[in-house]
Amino acid sequence: MNRFTHVCPARLGSQLRFLVTRRSLRLTSDGTRFLLFTIGIGVAAVNTGNNLFYLLLAMMLSIVVISGLLSEQCLRRLDFHRHVPDLIMANQSTTVTLSVTNRSPWLPSFSLRLFDVVDGQNLDRGLFVDHLSAQRSTLLSYPILATTRGRLKLEGIRAETSFPFGLFLKRALYRVPAEIPVSPPIRPLSLRFVDELVSEGQGLSFPRRGPGTQLYNLRLYCPGDDSRAIHWMSTARTSKLMVRETEAEDQRRITIALSTLAPDDHEALFEQSVTLVASLLWHLSQKSYPLRLIVHAADSGLGSGSDHLVAMLRMLALCERRFPQSSEKPSIDPLWDLGCDAERGYTVGVMPWSDPTLFPPMAVDRMLDASHIEALTHDF
Secondary structure (H helix, E strand, O other): OHHHHHHHOOOOOOOHHHHHHHEEEEEHOOOOOOHHHHHHHHHHHHHOOOHHHHHHHHHHHHHHHHHHHHHHHHHEEEEEEOOOOEEEEOOEEEEEOOOEEEEOOOEEEEEEEEEEEEEEEEEEEEEEEEOOOOOOOOEEEEEEOOOEEEEEEEEEEEEEEOOOOOOEEEEEEEEEEEEEEEEOOOOOHHHHHHHHHHHHHHEOOOOOOOOOEEEEEEEEEOOOHHHHHHHHHHHHOOOEEEEEEEEEEOOEEEEEEEEEEEHHHHHHHHHHHHHHHHHHHHHHOOOOEHHHHHOOOOEEEEEOOHHHHHHHHHHHHHHHOOOOOOOOOOOOOOHHHHHHHHOOOOEEEOOOOOOOOOOOOOOOOEEEOOOHHHHHHOOO
């Protein structure tokens, strides 16, 4: 009874996976000729009553049965796991890794050809597994390329095999869903434009530890600190070794606020705006400026470094254009109510569409409207 309770759930799970996994079977050109020849042998056996024809017919029918059973065995106990990056960039090739495991306890799988399934279509990535032993796994790598910003949805993996005799092509669909955010591409911007933004925000810096000449903090000496940084007056006053930390000379904060309101005829301009913001963030991050991105209700917060840049690019990858409604109030869009935020610093507003009858101008230090966006993205 205990053995029965342990075996039944495993068998039930196996049967459910088998039912969920779709199967399809079609004849190859060689299989079509073979079946026609088999029918001819059968007709000859019935008409002549010759035992040799019956023996040959039985052998050919057994080949058909064996072909179906072995091809099913090659596809039945396969597990797939796709390793995808957290973020990819449009028009830039990225490598994806696919793990294939044969869960069969004894029998190997042969001649497996694998396809990515996207929107119900099979995409040939050139993946082929000649032989996969029982209880073994293999890793396959292939490049993917997304041409548009947004979400790249991979529905599953379709495996096919014509093993053992090439008479039938059997296919199985395995549900291995994956969704990869696709950020807008990074385009070169005018250095003059980037330098103007940096120079305009020069007065909006905030204190931060770093190389400089101004005093930032005094702290206790730690092993490994530079002895030239010891503050001798504080050391004499407290009888403890104190170290002087300096304030970074250039820590300008820059906030970029992107409006997602745009009608249908501004779809292309909206996508250009998203690409412009991504390119601007990338160029500013190369200068190590603390950056903040606001897209509708999403706020990245103030930060710097590669991880923060990836988080902001992910926000741009997933943002969607919103159709403006005549009844919509300015307070619904957070960009029109930024207020006085200590972390804002120098704020750049990017607005691909605006209607002064519905929305007042945003309270920003620099506004990039449709005309500016078209001029800056002319070469994109």
